[in-house]
Structure formats: structure tokens, C-alpha cells
Amino acid sequence: MMARTIVAVATPPGVSGVAVIRISGPDAAEVFRRLAGKVPRPRAATLVTIIDPLDGTPLDQGLALWFPAPASFTGEDCAELQVHGGRAVVAAVLAAILTVDGLRPAEPGEFTRRAFESGKLDLAAIEGLGDLLHAETEAQRRQAFALYQGRLTDETDRLAQQLLPVLALVEATIDFPDEGDVTDAALAEARGQALTVRDRITGLLADAGRAERVRDGVVVAIAGLPNAGKSTLLNAIARRDVAIVSPVAGTTRDALEVQLDLGGLPVVLVDTAGIRETMDPVEAEGVRRARRRVSEADLVLWLAPTIESVTERPEGAWVIQSQADRGATPMEEARHRISASTGLGLSALLEDVRAFASTMLGGEPAVVVHERHRLIMIAAKVALDAALRHPDWPAAAELVAEDLRAALAALGRSRGRVGTEAMLDQLFSAFCIGK
Numbered sequence: 001m002m003a004r005t006i007v008a009v010a011t012p013p014g015v016s017g018v019a020v021i022r023i024s025g026p027d028a029a030e031v032f033r034r035l036a037g038k039v040p041r042p043r044a045a046t047l048v049t050i051i052d053p054l055d056g057t058p059l060d061q062g063l064a065l066w067f068p069a070p071a072s073f074t075g076e077d078c079a080e081l082q083v084h085g086g087r088a089v090v091a092a093v094l095a096a097i098l099t100v101d102g103l104r105p106a107e108p109g110e111f112t113r114r115a116f117e118s119g120k121l122d123l124a125a126i127e128g129l130g131d132l133l134h135a136e137t138e139a140q141r142r143q144a145f146a147l148y149q150g151r152l153t154d155e156t157d158r159l160a161q162q163l164l165p166v167l168a169l170v171e172a173t174i175d176f177p178d179e180g181d182v183t184d185a186a187l188a189e190a191r192g193q194a195l196t197v198r199d200r201i202t203g204l205l206a207d208a209g210r211a212e213r214v215r216d217g218v219v220v221a222i223a224g225l226p227n228a229g230k231s232t233l234l235n236a237i238a239r240r241d242v243a244i245v246s247p248v249a250g251t252t253r254d255a256l257e258v259q260l261d262l263g264g265l266p267v268v269l270v271d272t273a274g275i276r277e278t279m280d281p282v283e284a285e286g287v288r289r290a291r292r293r294v295s296e297a298d299l300v301l302w303l304a305p306t307i308e309s310v311t312e313r314p315e316g317a318w319v320i321q322s323q324a325d326r327g328a329t330p331m332e333e334a335r336h337r338i339s340a341s342t343g344l345g346l347s348a349l350l351e352d353v354r355a356f357a358s359t360m361l362g363g364e365p366a367v368v369v370h371e372r373h374r375l376i377m378i379a380a381k382v383a384l385d386a387a388l389r390h391p392d393w394p395a396a397a398e399l400v401a402e403d404l405r406a407a408l409a410a411l412g413r414s415r416g417r418v419g420t421e422a423m424l425d426q427l428f429s430a431f432c433i434g435k
């Protein structure tokens with residue numbers, strides 16, 4: 001059965017200079033004929049007056065773009081209209097389009113799904129595209145675009161290229177056992193190659209945490225004794241009144257998070273309850289949560305207005321002397337002296353946190369970004385471990401070949417061509433309509 005033609009507004013709802021309406025499928029050309037009186041030249045912006053096909057009323061003037069199959073995003077005939085971005089304009093043009101026989105509104109992600117089904121995009125590229133749409137910081141954009149451009153699949157292709165000759169050699173020992181073509185030296189070399197691939201995969205898996213941090217942010221906890229000025233600092237950095245501040249010790253109970261973009265790097269700043277022994281059960285729960293957040297954080301800023309409050313800091317925490325405007329003796333342990341009230345030292349502190357995040361997230365974008373990628377790499381590694389566990393390759397050639405084939409099969413899944421329907425449904429439903 002031929003797919004029906006779908007239509008959607010690709011730009012966000014609301015008032016904008018231009019709204020983009022996309023149409024994909026066999027009746028896309030018919031939409032142009034009915035609404036614009038002609039099909040424009042392929043891939044050239046053409047000014048058209050859009051008319052209501054039912055009574056010929058002009059609805060708007062805009063640009064028409066025609067991408068005949070297969071050179072289009074979906075691989076099908078695609079029509080695009082750029083109209084004025086008012087709600088009524090978009091509604092009227094959309095209604096007019098839907099009068100054309102065979103058209104229906106698109107489901108979320110349906111354009112991308114068609115691109116996948118026609119082989120225009122593989123699953124890894126689509127994951128990258130989804131990340132690109134949700135990228136909020138420069139680091140996230142870089143990671144997403146790298147995935148979109150094939151960072152994962154280039155890597156799995158390369159690893160497969162390295163494994164294929166290994167498999168060929170092992171199979172040769174099965175097919176020609178007596179001929180002595182396959183020397184022990186050649187087998188040892190092949191084994192070394194398999195080891196190299198295995199180690200590379202181990203390295204890629206170890207780097208997956210970095211990708212997760214790029215997506216979710218480097219977690220920086222603000223901790224210290226009650227009244228150290230933690231919530232005041234959070235508010236000052238967030239430039240809004242996120243947390244309650246008061247002279248009462250033990251004000252903050254729940255951990256509060258603020259997402260920051262520090263020079264393109266995603267950072268999650270967490271304000272926590274002041275840590276102390278307390279009989280109040282609610283505060284005690286707050287302290288328990290604070291300890292947990294501190295233990296999970298990538299970096300802890302231990303706020304201490306005076307030398308006495310430095311005591312309990314966790315290992316690796318940065319001591320930050322807070323409330324410096326109040327005239328306490330500067331302390332040697334402090335990495336920074338700040339005043340959240342006057343702003344003293346805040347930009348130096350943020351620059352230092354940014355440098356910390358940069359060290360954590362820096363370098364080339366990671367290869368293993370999503371859980372799916374991690375599972376693929378784990379499967380490949382498990383298979384390679386099994387292949388390498390047979391100490392005598394010629395004797396165990398059949399088992400080794402099977403393990404190598406399993407590793408290659410796992411690497412081959414990076415493009416997602418053997419994915420299940422349910423997984424695809426879930427992936428595409430996370431996209432917006434018109435994508």
C-alpha cells in the first residue's frame with residue numbers, strides 16, 4: 001500500500017515572522033497544483049499566492065519549495081510552504097491543504113520516520129537529530145551533531161572492518177585445516193587485532209559517562225553548615241528567587257536544582273539543606289538528602305563563612321569562604337572568597353566551575369551517547385571477551401568464529417535496521433509534529 005500524504009506545521013505554534021508547512025507523500029504535487037496553480041521548479045524558492053481550492057479566495061502570499069522524490073528529507077515527494085506566521089493564516093492554509101484528497105495531518109515524528117523507512121537516515125542519525133532539537137547548550141549541540149553526522153556508525157564500521165579479516169582468518173583454519181596456509185604467526189596477529197578492538201570498545205564504554213554528563217549536566221552541589229549562605233548563593237547565580245533564604249538555621253529542606261549554561265557547558269547547581277545533627281524529623285530528612293546529593297555530585301562547593309564551619313567538608317570539596325562582606329578573617333583553605341550579597345568573587349567562582357566542567361566534558365564528542373549504543377558496545381565486548389577466552393584459536397576455531405560473528409552482528413546494529421517496531425514507535429513519538 002502506498003503511504004498517504006501527510007501535512008504538518010514545522011514551526012512552533014504562535015506568532016512568528018514565517019511559519020513553515022511541510023507536506024510529504026504522493027499527493028504533494030497535487031497540493032501545489034490546487035493551492036498555487038502550479039508545481040514550482042525543484043529546489044528553488046518560488047513566490048506564490050496561495051488560494052483556497054474550494055472557492056478561489058486568496059489566503060496568503062508565500063514561498064513554495066518543491067523537492068521531488070527521492071531527493072528530499074523523507075525520500076518522498078515533499079512540498080514546503082513558507083507563509084506568514086499568524087495563527088489564522090496558518091489555520092486557513094492548513095485547512096485548504098487538507099481539502100486535497102488523500103491528505104491527513106502527520107503524527108509526531110512521522111516525517112523522520114519516513115526518512116528512516118526510505119533509508120534516508122539511519123537510527124543513529126535520527127537519535128542525533130532528536131538530541132539536536134533538544135540541545136540547549138553548545139556542548140549538547142556538538143555532541144548531538146556529531147551523532148547526527150555518523151560519529152557512532154563511523155566508529156562501528158571501523159571496528160567491524162578491523163574484525164572482518166580476523167574472522168576470515170579463523171574461518172580459513174576451519175575450511176583448510178591441513179594446508180598450513182594459516183600460520184601460527186598470522187593467528188597470533190589476528191588475536192592481537194581482536195584484542196585491540198576489544199580494548200577500544202572498553203575505552204568507548206568508559207567514556208559513556210561523559211556523554212551522559214553533556215546531556216544531563218555536570219552536577220555541582222552547594223553544601224555546608226546551616227546559615228552558610230548556600231541558598232543565597234544559588235539565588236545570586238540563578239539571578240532569581242529560587243530558594244527561600246532566612247536567618248533561621250535549617251531553612252532549606254529539599255534539594256533545589258538550577259540548570260546553568262556556563263559558557264556553553266551544562267551545569268546543574270544543587271542547593272542542599274545545611275548539614276547538622278537535628279531532632280527535627282523533617283530537617284533530618286533534608287540532611288539525609290543533602291548528604292546523598294553531596295555524595296553523588298561531581299563537585300561540591302563547601303560554603304563556610306568562618307574557619308569553624310570548614311570542619312565537616314567531604315573529601316575533594318572546594319572550600320568557599322562565604323559572606324566575605326561580613327569581615328571574617330580570610331582563611332587559607334578557601335579556594336574562593338565570595339559574598340552572595342555584594343557579588344564579590346562570584347564571577348571568579350563561576351569561571352573556576354566552568355573550567356572544572358570543561359575538563360570533565362571536554363575533548364571530542366563521545367561515541368557512546370545513548371543507552372542503546374551502550375548495549376550494542378556491551379554485546380560486542382561480551383562476544384569478543386568470549387572469543388579471546390579460548391586460548392588455542394586453531395583448536396577452538398568454530399567457537400571463536402561464532403563469537404566473532406556475534407561481535408560483528410552487535411556492531412551492525414548501530415544503524416538500527418533490525419530494531420523492533422515498539423522501539424521505533426517510542427523513538428519517533430518523542431519527536432514533535434512536523435519533524
Ligand SMILES: Nc1nc2c(ncn2[C@@H]2O[C@H](COP(=O)(O)OP(=O)(O)OP(=O)(O)O)[C@@H](O)[C@H]2O)c(=O)[nH]1
Pocket residue numbers: 225226227228229230231232233244245246247248249250251252253272273274275322323324325326338339340341342
Ligand atoms: N552579609 C551577608 N549575609 C548573607 C550572605 N549570604 C547569606 N547571608 C545571610 O545569611 C542568612 C542565611 O542565608 P541562607 O542563604 O538562607 O543560608 P543557607 O546556607 O541556605 O541556610 P540553610 O538553608 O538553613 O542551611 C540569611 O539571613 C542571609 O541573608 C552574604 O554574602 N552576606
Ligand SMILES: [Mg+2]
Pocket residue numbers: 230231232243244245251252271272273274
Ligand atoms: Mg538554604
